[in-house]
Amino acid sequence: MKAFAARRGVRPRRARGAALRAALAVALALGLAPRAEAHTRSLSYSAWDAVPGGARVQVRVAQLDLSRVGLAFAEPVAGVDPIGLYLQQRLHLSAAGQPCVAQPPLALEAPEGWAVRSWRFACPGPGPFLVESEVLLDAAPSHLHFARLRTSEGRIVDRVLSESEPRWDWPSAERAAMSSARTQTSLGGYVRLGIEHILTGWDHLAFLAALLLLASTLGEVAALVTAFTVAHSVTLALATLGLVRPEPAAIEALIGFSIALVAAENGWILGGRGRAVPLVVGAGLGLLALAPGSAVPRVGLLGLAVFSLCHFGLLQRAREPARLRVAVAFAFGLVHGFGFAGVLAELELPAQQLAAALFGFNAGVELGQLAVVACLWPLLRALARPAGGRALALVAETGSAAICGLGLYWFLTRSFG
Numbered sequence: 001m002k003a004f005a006a007r008r009g010v011r012p013r014r015a016r017g018a019a020l021r022a023a024l025a026v027a028l029a030l031g032l033a034p035r036a037e038a039h040t041r042s043l044s045y046s047a048w049d050a051v052p053g054g055a056r057v058q059v060r061v062a063q064l065d066l067s068r069v070g071l072a073f074a075e076p077v078a079g080v081d082p083i084g085l086y087l088q089q090r091l092h093l094s095a096a097g098q099p100c101v102a103q104p105p106l107a108l109e110a111p112e113g114w115a116v117r118s119w120r121f122a123c124p125g126p127g128p129f130l131v132e133s134e135v136l137l138d139a140a141p142s143h144l145h146f147a148r149l150r151t152s153e154g155r156i157v158d159r160v161l162s163e164s165e166p167r168w169d170w171p172s173a174e175r176a177a178m179s180s181a182r183t184q185t186s187l188g189g190y191v192r193l194g195i196e197h198i199l200t201g202w203d204h205l206a207f208l209a210a211l212l213l214l215a216s217t218l219g220e221v222a223a224l225v226t227a228f229t230v231a232h233s234v235t236l237a238l239a240t241l242g243l244v245r246p247e248p249a250a251i252e253a254l255i256g257f258s259i260a261l262v263a264a265e266n267g268w269i270l271g272g273r274g275r276a277v278p279l280v281v282g283a284g285l286g287l288l289a290l291a292p293g294s295a296v297p298r299v300g301l302l303g304l305a306v307f308s309l310c311h312f313g314l315l316q317r318a319r320e321p322a323r324l325r326v327a328v329a330f331a332f333g334l335v336h337g338f339g340f341a342g343v344l345a346e347l348e349l350p351a352q353q354l355a356a357a358l359f360g361f362n363a364g365v366e367l368g369q370l371a372v373v374a375c376l377w378p379l380l381r382a383l384a385r386p387a388g389g390r391a392l393a394l395v396a397e398t399g400s401a402a403i404c405g406l407g408l409y410w411f412l413t414r415s416f417g
Contacts, residue, residue, distance in 0.1 A: 042062065042064075042065045042068075042136060042140045042142070042143045042144070043062070043065075043143070043144050043145075043146060043343070044059065044060065044061040044062070044065065044135050044136060044143070044144075044145050044146070045059070045060045045061075045145070045146050045147075045148070046058065046059045046060075046091065046131075046133075046145065046146075046147045046148070047148050047150070048131070048147065048148065048149040048150065049149075049150050050129075050149065050150070050151050050152045050170075051120070051152075053122055053123065054093075054095075054100055054120060054121040054122045054123040055093060055100070055120070055121045055123070055129070056118070056119075056120045056121075057091070057093075057118065057119060057120075057121065058108070058116065058117070058118040059087050059091060059116065059117050059118070059135075060110070060114055060115070060116050061083075061087070061114065061115055061135065061136070062113060062114055062115075063113050063114060063115055064113065065136055065139075065140065065143070066083065066086075066115060068136065068139035068140055069086065069136070069138070069139050071083050071086055073115075081105055081107060081117070083107075083115050083117060084104075084105030084106075084107065084117045084119070085105070087105070087117055087135065088102045088105060088119065090133065090134040090135045090136075090137075090138075091131075091132075091133055091134070091135055091145075092131070092132045092133075092134075093121045093123065093129060093130070093131055093132075094123075094129070094130045094132075095123035095124060095125045095126065095127050095128070095129050095130075096124070096125045096126075096127060096128060098123075098124045098125065100121035100122060100123040100124070101121065101122045101123075102119055102120075102121055103119050103120045103121070103122065104119065105117045105118065105119040106118050106119060127170070128169060128170065129169070129170040130167060130168070130169055130170070131147055131159075131161075131167065131168045131170065132166055132167045132168075133145040133147065133161040133166050134166065137163050137166070141163050141200075142162075142163070142196065142197075142200040143162070143163070144160055144161070144162050144193075144343065145160070145161040145162070146158065146159075146160055146161075147159050147160075147161055147168060149170060151171075157170075157171060160189065160190075160193060162193070162196065164192065164196065165189065165192070187356050187359070187360045188360070189360070190356065190357045190359075190360030190361045190364065191360045191361070191363050191364040191367070192364060193343070193360075193361055193364060194360065194361040194362060194363060194364020194365040194366075194367070194368065195364040195365070195367055195368040196364075196368075197340070197343060197361070197364070197365065197368075198364070198365045198368035198369055198372075199368050199371075199372075201339075202406075203255050203256065203259060203339075203406075203407075203410055204255075204336060204339070205372060206259050206263075206403050206406055206407065207255070207258055207259045207262065207332070207336065207407075208228075208369065208372060208373070208376075209376065209399065209403060210259060210262040210263045210266060210400065210403045210407075211224045211228070211262060211325070211329055212224070212373065212376055212377060212380060213266055213380070213395070213396045213399055213400055214266050214269065214270075214325075214396060215322075215377075215380075216322075218377075220322050220326075221373065221377055223322070223326045224325065224326055224329045225369065225370075225373060227326045227327070227329040227330040227333060228329045228330065228332075228333040228336070229333070229366060229369070230330065230333070231329075231330045231331070231332075231333025231334045231336075231337060232333040232334065232336045232337030232340060232365075233337065233362055234334065234337060235333075235334045235335075235336075235337030235338050235341065236337040236338075236340045236341045236344075236358070236361075236362055236365075237358060237362075238337075238341075239337070239338050239341030239342075239345055240341045240344045240345055240354065240357075240358050241354065241358075242345075244338075245345075246338050247295070248342060249295035249414065250295045250296050250297070250300070251335060251338045251339055251342075252295075252339060252410075252414045253294075253295045253296050253410075253411055253414040253415040254296065254335045254411075255332075255335055255336055255339050255410070255414075256407050256408070256409070256410030256411030256412075256413075256414055256415075257304060257407065257411045258332035258335060258336070258407070259403060259404075259406065259407030259410065259411075260404050260406075260407030260408045260410075260411055261281070261308060261311075261328075261407070262325075262328065262332070262407075263400045263401070263403040263404035263407055264277055264281060264400075264404050265311075265312070265315070265325075265328075266396060266400035267397065267400045267401060267404065268312070268315075269315070269321065270393070270396060270397050270400070273315070273316055277312070278308065278309055278312035278313070281305070281308045281309075281312070282305045282308055282309045285301050285302070285304050285305035285308065286301075286302065286305050288301050288415070289301040289302050289305070291416070293416055294415045294416060295414060295415050295416075296415055311324070311328065340361075340362075340365060343361070344357055344358065344361055380392060380395070383395055
C-alpha cells in the first residue's frame, strides 16, 4: 500500500483518526442523501389532437411523481379533481398569443401506478398554437415532458419539453407536410437533453468522482473515462433499440452498489488493504440475499458478493491496481448505460428518430462528463502539491467515505424501498 499511496502523494493514516473522519463523512452523506435525486428522470406525457375550435389533450403522469407534490392517488374533493386541476394549471395552450380555455378534466382508466386525465381546450382563433409545460418543474426541475401531436391531417409530430425548453410552437399544416423532421426535437435538442441528464444525475457524478479521487496521472484518468464511456455507450444503444431490457429497479440499485463499492475500495487502499472491508462487503451482501423483497434477485446479490471478494483479492495482489480499476470502470459502465437509456426508452420514439436521438443524447452525456472531469481533475492535482499531498489525502479519504455513504443509501433504498 505504501508504494501505491506514495505514488499518489498520500500516506497511511492512523486508524482512529481516519475512522472518525470516515464516520463523520458517512453521517453527513446519509443526512443529505434524501435530497439527492436518483439517476433516472421523472417523465410525463401528453397526446394532443388538433380539433375544430381548439385541441384535445390526454396527459399521463406517474403516481410516484405526483407524490412529490402531495397528490399521489388524490381523490376528488367537493367535485374538484386535484390531479386534473394541478395538470391544467401547469399545461397551457395558446392560439395567436391568446390563452385557450380548458374544459373540466376527465379521469380515464390508467395503468397501475399512473394517473391519466383528458380535457379539451377552446381557443379564440385558428392559431398559430403554442404549448407550454410547467408540469412538476416546481418539485423536480429535471422533469421531462414528452408531447406528441396528431395534426388535423393525421400527421404525428413530437417534442421533449424541459425546464430549459418549456415551450413548443406547433407546426403549421404546410410545415408538417413539408418535413416532419423539422417539427421534432432536433439533434441539438437531444445533445442538450444528454448534458442536462448527466449534470443532474448525482449518482453518476458520484461514481465519476470516486474513480478520479485516486487517479494519479492524466493517462490513468483517460483510461478510466474511456473504459466507462465505451461501456455505457454499448448498453445505452442496446437498451434504447430495445435489444436488451433489464429490470429498471434492479439497474438503479446496482448503480448505487457500484458507487459504494468503488468508494469503499478507495478507503481500503488508503487504509492499508486490510481484511475488514472485503469481509464486511461480502458478509453484508450475503445477509441482504436472505432478506425478502429486494429489487436485485437473491442470486444477483450472491453474485455481487463473490465479485466483490474476488475483486478485493485481485487488488491485494496487484502491482498496478490502476489496471483493475479500469476494468471495474468498464464493468460498472455497462450498468450505468442501462440507467442512461431509461430516458430515451420511456419516450417511445418512432424508429426514424432513434438514430438521431441516440447519437445526440450520448454525445450530450459525454460532453457533460468531460466538462465535469475538466473541472474536478485540476482541483485534485492542485491539492497534491502542498504539504506532500496531505490535503489530497484528506480529501480522498473523507470524500470516499461520503460517497460510499451515498452509494450505500441509494443501493439499500432502491433495493428495498
